[in-house]
Amino acid sequence: MRIETAADQLLFTTLRIETDRSIGTGFIVSYSWPNQSSGDELTGMFLISNKHVVGDSTCGRFTLTRTCKDDSDLTLGNHDIVDIDAGFWRYWMHHPAVDVDVAALPLNPIFNSMDDMGSSVFFKCFSPADFPSADTLEELDSLEEVVFVGYPNNVYDRTNNLPVFRKGITATPANVDYEGKPVFLIDASVFPGSSGSPVFIYNVGSWNKRSGAVLGSERVVFLGVLAAVLYRNEDGIIEFVEAPTSHVPVVKTKEMIDLGVVYKARTILETLEHGLRQFGQFQ
Helix, strand or coil: CECCCHHHHHCCCEEEEEECCCEEEEEEEEEEEECCCCCCEEEEEEEEECHHHHCCCCCEEEEEEECCCCCCECCCCCEEEEEECCCHHHHCEECCCCCCCCEEEECHHHHHHHHHCCCCEECCCECHHHCCCHHHHHHCCCCCEEEEEECHHHCCECCCCECEEEEEEECCCCCCCHHHCCEEEEECCCCCCCCCCEEEEEEEEEEEECCEEEEEEEEEEEEEEEEEEEEECCCCCEEEEECCCCCCCCCCCCEEEEEEEEEECHHHHHHHHHHHHHCCCCC
């Protein structure tokens, strides 16, 4: 497989997270911060997902694609499975606000251990440079097409370890905090396994900005992490419910109304800063 377009690369940003309690999606973010003792810059890789995906799980696993010599031509089908058995949930850093459903797992220890064993992996990641600036957000229209990547209903290409793309539109403006919370809504079907999916705008050829149409090759705007869906319960009341993580059928007592809840990109930075501060790595 040739890795040439932004869409090609987005296929390798996510990992399928499987625990003893759930199945969900995570994606990799690179983040740098100053070393408090030396002042040098440190860089870490972090797996971003939802608190409710991790929960209080005792064990977890995810699968990584082995690296290739030339990033432009990748041979699929070679994988490494990472198993974490001792208190999986303990390794995650949580957003400081209880009601913000974002969590991060430091990956550097895992990658270093794999390097020591002579195994390296292929992945693509987001960084804060990919997160939308205030100016970028202001240029977004109230209605934008969005794409998210993940493992809905546990559907994915097991042979090649590839997730699937889903598509929708913004249901509320991405540059407005819905109900005063750091979220916006998307009009899309969100199924079990989609929790933790990265959500972004992806345009090819041309797109509209508030200042007018733009012609170009590709536009990718990372917006945030998918976490919840809106349900209508038996009494007709609409409520937020964490995006399901179980693919086992259950008795249907609520009806999904195809509106997903996305936590904005800034909550990821808040999670990383808070977690690193707890470990004495950030101030």
